Amino acid sequence: MPSDQNSPNKKPTDSICLALSGGVGGAKLALGLNHLLAEQLHVMANTSDDFTHLGLNICPDLDTVMYTLATINNKELGWGLANESWQFMDALEQLNQPHWFRLGDRDLATHVTRTELLRQGNTLSQVTQQLSQALGIKSTLFPMTEQSVATFVRLENGSPLAFQEYFVKQQCEPKISGYYFQGIDAAGPSQGFLDSIQDSRLCSIILCPSNPFVSIEPILSVPGITAALTNHPAPVIAVSPIIAGQAVKGPTAKMMQELNMPLSALGVAEYYQKQHSGLLDGFIIDHKDHALKPQIEALGMSVLTANTMMNTLQDRVTLAEQCLSLAANLTHEHGLL
Numbered sequence: 001m002p003s004d005q006n007s008p009n010k011k012p013t014d015s016i017c018l019a020l021s022g023g024v025g026g027a028k029l030a031l032g033l034n035h036l037l038a039e040q041l042h043v044m045a046n047t048s049d050d051f052t053h054l055g056l057n058i059c060p061d062l063d064t065v066m067y068t069l070a071t072i073n074n075k076e077l078g079w080g081l082a083n084e085s086w087q088f089m090d091a092l093e094q095l096n097q098p099h100w101f102r103l104g105d106r107d108l109a110t111h112v113t114r115t116e117l118l119r120q121g122n123t124l125s126q127v128t129q130q131l132s133q134a135l136g137i138k139s140t141l142f143p144m145t146e147q148s149v150a151t152f153v154r155l156e157n158g159s160p161l162a163f164q165e166y167f168v169k170q171q172c173e174p175k176i177s178g179y180y181f182q183g184i185d186a187a188g189p190s191q192g193f194l195d196s197i198q199d200s201r202l203c204s205i206i207l208c209p210s211n212p213f214v215s216i217e218p219i220l221s222v223p224g225i226t227a228a229l230t231n232h233p234a235p236v237i238a239v240s241p242i243i244a245g246q247a248v249k250g251p252t253a254k255m256m257q258e259l260n261m262p263l264s265a266l267g268v269a270e271y272y273q274k275q276h277s278g279l280l281d282g283f284i285i286d287h288k289d290h291a292l293k294p295q296i297e298a299l300g301m302s303v304l305t306a307n308t309m310m311n312t313l314q315d316r317v318t319l320a321e322q323c324l325s326l327a328a329n330l331t332h333e334h335g336l337l
């Protein structure tokens, strides 16, 4: 990261933070950041989980972040909307149609609206902006790309399996030997990303504690994104989704084992360093992983230990504060901005 770029007119009061997010883990931290920053927060979500189902354009990560920021997310299920009903699914089942991917009646309105707006020629960024504004979200939420990208996991025998089939239909049960993002080479950064990265007020970039392989990696794999983040003077900080050798939710830990990686926050830091050398300036690990600090620092990152288990809203806000404070310290120490 260059240290010779200066923006003397930058005021901390109008600084912007860009957060990269998958679904559940990312949305938790995004909510904490949203409490502190509101309009000054930009969230870029993974869209390689997106798929077309029953003729509808479904964007699971964008919707999880959007519903979470609007505080209308379903906390019991961990996905979808609160106060949901399921008459559409019941009727679908009666018609012998596929019902493995659950779409609540209220949630359906989002997918129908998105599908229609896309059909009318709007970009996914424009559609996301319309939906977020209608839900009263002050932060700017946008996809990683406007193009269609699709994650596939590779099974042990090498055959590909579409991500939602793996994640939802088969509940992450098959062992995997790898993953890839179909269409990624032809994709480009979304307009929202280009606007954020060119905004002189951008002061911190945070990789939320999302799945490093199938939530953050697709974003970083969009041609142009990693280079733009690495070359930007704002510090880039990641929060580990692994705490004391376990994932809080989802297949991250299982994937690390199957991919023969050390199952720890160190394994996550090593992964980012190997894939995207020089990208991360800071890494936040849980207090429980304090012993890993020297080894992660040896990778060339500043390490902060914190309570990274976000059970309550206060946990989310506190962790968000710590991310911003680490970014501010790095900026100050290294004269990055």
Ligand code: GDP
Pocket (backbone or CB within 6 Å): 021, 022, 023, 024, 025, 026, 027, 028, 061, 064, 209, 210, 211, 215, 239, 240, 241, 242, 243, 246, 247, 248, 249, 250, 252, 253, 308, 309, 310, 311
């Ligand atoms: P998905 O797309 O819905 O799977 O969601 P993400 O990729 O955003 O998040 C999945 C990751 O979030 C998992 O690796 C979890 O370990 C991590 N995660 C969930 N909740 C927390 C939390 O409270 N703290 C931390 N550090 N990680 C979390």
